[in-house]
Amino acid sequence: MRLRSPLLLGAIALTLALLFVLVASAWSPEAPSLPHDQAQVQAALHRAPLLFIQNAGQFAPQARFQVRGGLGGGSLWLANDALWLTLVKPASPQPPAPTRGEGTESQPPAPSEGSGAGGEGLHLRLRFLGANPQPRIEPFHRLETHVSYFLGNDPAKWRADVPVWGGVRYVGLYPGVDLELSGEGGRWGWRLLAGAGADLSAVRLSVEGAEEITLE
Numbered sequence: 001m002r003l004r005s006p007l008l009l010g011a012i013a014l015t016l017a018l019l020f021v022l023v024a025s026a027w028s029p030e031a032p033s034l035p036h037d038q039a040q041v042q043a044a045l046h047r048a049p050l051l052f053i054q055n056a057g058q059f060a061p062q063a064r065f066q067v068r069g070g071l072g073g074g075s076l077w078l079a080n081d082a083l084w085l086t087l088v089k090p091a092s093p094q095p096p097a098p099t100r101g102e103g104t105e106s107q108p109p110a111p112s113e114g115s116g117a118g119g120e121g122l123h124l125r126l127r128f129l130g131a132n133p134q135p136r137i138e139p140f141h142r143l144e145t146h147v148s149y150f151l152g153n154d155p156a157k158w159r160a161d162v163p164v165w166g167g168v169r170y171v172g173l174y175p176g177v178d179l180e181l182s183g184e185g186g187r188w189g190w191r192l193l194a195g196a197g198a199d200l201s202a203v204r205l206s207v208e209g210a211e212e213i214t215l216e
Helices: 011-024 036-047
Strands: 050-055 064-068 073-076 083-090 120-128 138-143 148-149 159-162 164-174 177-184 189-194 205-209
Touching: none
Parallel strands: none
Antiparallel strands: 050 064, 050 164, 064 073, 073 083, 083 120, 120 205, 138 164, 148 159, 164 177, 177 189
């Protein structure tokens, strides 16, 4: 459902950060306690940099970059005119199937158990209203990470060692205003960079796909 009115951003960087945190928190259940080994893995993932993977022909042409990491199983795609964000709510753990013993016959698990299926997803389209529909998109901080795509049997469609970056900047999103996306502490974040004389009152954000968003 599209929001009835766009969000007017005053304190731009802070408001954008709060927006993502509040939407994501509504879809993030309380984290369960993890065994020691899993906790170490989670800590390592938290320290890992986010990957802004450039589209070198392995994705649909509308997608300029894919962001991997820091999304809890979700995804983030960067297009010229929008950000496409999917948040995933983990599926509730299923009780173990009964086993033989104490007069109880074993029963096969339900079809959904043990299938590895993900949880429910929330799909959001984030657009800056009245913005430049074709801003210059510049990646920065080239990473040493190597990512390759070998899809199908046609070598002409394979993409080896595509560029991976630490962040992306939308230059000229509004006159004198750039949008910068990067990752810190295993999470993605964004901020607006305004030059002298830039009119921040022109910045408006539309969130499509959310029934309700609250700023505090």
